[in-house]
Amino acid sequence: MPMKSPTGRIAGTFALAVALIAGCASQHVLRRAQLAEAQGDWDAAVLHYLEAVDAYPENISYRAGLMRAKIQSAQEHFKKGVRFYDANVLERALFEFRQAIELDPSNQYAVAEMQKVIDDLRAIEESKEPTRSIEEMKERTRGARPQPPVLDPRSKEEIDLLFPEPKSVKQIYRALGKAFGINVLFDPKLRDQEIGIELVDVDAESAIETLMRPVGHFYKVVDEHTIIIADDTPQNRRTYEDQVIQTFFLSNAEVKDVMTIIRSLISAKNVAANEQLNAIVLRDTADKVKVAEQIILTNDKARAEVVIDVELLEINTNKLSNLGLNLSQNQITSSLDLGGEDVPLRLSDVEFLNANNWVLTIPNFIFDFLKTATDAQLLAQPKLRITEGEKATLTIGDRVPIPTTTFNTSNVAGTNIVPITSFQYQDVGIKIDIEPRVHHNNQVSLQLRVEVSAISGNVDAPGGQSQPIIGQRTIESNIRLQDGETNFLAGLIRNDETSSESGIPGLSDIPVLGRLFKSNRRQNTRTDIVLTLTPHIIRRANITEADLLPIWVGTEANISFRGGSPRVESNVRGPFDNESRRDVEQRLRERLRSLPRGLQDANDVDNEDDEDDTPPEEDPVNQGVELAPTGGLEENGG
Secondary structure, X not given: OOOOOHHXXXXXXXXXXXXHHHHHHHHHHHXXXXXXXXXXXXXXXXXXXXXXXXXXXXXXXXXXXXHHHHHHHHHHHHHHHHHHHHOOOHHHHHHHHHHHHXXXXXXXXXXXXXXXXXXXXXXXXXXXXXXXXXXXXXXXXXXXXXXXXXOOOOOXXXXXXXXXXXXXXXXXXXXXXXXXXXXXXXOOOOOOOEEEEXXXXXXXXXXXXXXXXXXXXXXXXXXXOEEEEEEOOHHHHHHHOOEEEEEEEOOOOOXXXXXXXXXXXXXXXXXXXXXXXXXXXXXXXXXXXXXXXXXXXXXXXXXXXXXXXXXXXXXXXXXXXEEEEEEOOOOOEEEEOOOOXXXXXXXXXXXXXXXXXXXXXXXXXXXXXXXXXXXXXXXXXOEEEEEOOOOEEEEEEEEEEEXXXXXXXXEEEOOEEEEEEEEEEEEEEEEEEEEEEEOOOOEEEEEEEEEEEEEEEEEEEOXXXXXXXXXXXXXXXXXXXXXXXXXXXXXXXXXXXXXXXEEOOOHXXXXXXXXXXXXXXXXXXXXXXXXXXXXXXXXXXXXXXXXXXXXXXXXXXXXXXXXXXXXXXXXXXXXXXXXXHHHXXXXXXXXXXXXXXXXXXXXXXXXXXXXXXXXXXXXXXXXXXXXXXXXXXXXXXX
């Protein structure tokens, strides 16, 4: 054997020393990380495990320890963030939530809570610039729609309308037109009738609309000083009512659901769907379109979302005791040995048989001394983010192939039918189905189904195949929890006990000594499952106080956004009419002032500040009206 040189021995010694130093360093880092874990200092544990992983990236145990420390540290920062948020220390809460998300990006609950803090900070600072999202554009365009002309009587003073004796309704309309400076036109088919009416201190619009209700008329504003009156019939409504087309872009609701609501509530017939844009196009009267817009605004809400923390622990215990005497087989057999296999026995050979041709088989004696105890645990901690009304499924286990044999007469080999075997896979393990529903009092209802299955044995099937026997335990329940409340589900315990005794007949029955000739086998298998569920509401439906208020839509025969008004289009400001006529006129004047001087209308520029309600001095003859005294309209004076 050749001798190593002194240089080689020195190099080997040096390499061994370096390996020992590196091993000691890694063990030192690992001990520091484990010590930090024991002290609950998870931030320090993360740092030490990071150091260990950087030095030994191939070490799986270091990586597993780093992941465990990150999750625990993220939980600690999240709890601190919740405490700071409750104490209204928003900046520190934001820092803690960000730390939690950096350590555990899968923590969706922390992401939702951080967004709440950011929204609160923006609301306090009031420095957020308006975005140009579709939702913001919807808000900006809700008052800028073209509006029908608004009636503007020349006289704004209130009058007394006194006709105690029945009078022609057309004459009363003409008297009101003269009193308020309104041009009154009649539909050619309008039927005249007599009515008595007494009203005190009414303006033009109230007087006209109050008079129209008992006689069954409606009116349409032709321009600011002219109206046309007709009988309130469906045919006249179709003739005089203007229609608009509007497209509603839905953010959350389904097109088919909203179309069903619109058709059912306002009897809208001209409704079209754009599935690609998730939009609805509606053509109807201005009032019905406004009512439809309010209905869509109320129902187009995002559904609530819930994050459910699931903690599942399965404990399996198996104890086996097998002591005593066993035999290799339970019978003594005797057979003939004719000197070979498959040798036939002929009658002529019987006289030559002797004791050497007989073979006697005696079982062997086996003494068992076996005692085992096995403990196994399965721990799973998934987080499920579920939309309200949707079902989430969690499966932990295996997919077991189950053979299925079929016979087809067309698949024949000779005279025999060849069976066809296929395999169907079935989930075996733990399967959890959860469907949440978020209530308005911060409670969550969970429709829960827990199924626990395992292979408990096998059974012989036709064809020589073995089929598994699958044991199953199922629980279906509906529970209601507070936001953050933990539900503890236990009691899914299965305990199987097997006891058997075997021995040699006669000898095993001898008192005391009989124990030497028999065997006792005892087996105890226990399976226990513990399940905890903790729901966290991270998003709620954005329901406002305006959504809870009723909408006045008039009568069944005449759906109007204003309610019972006999006017064709409502002229009152609704929740979508953010600009009045005066605002529009003011904006038009501002635009005129911005034009070059030669393009401006002198009358518009000079009269831009004349915005009071005093009617201009005009010649009543040229206007075609007679202004009645402001003291009121009486039968004798009319």
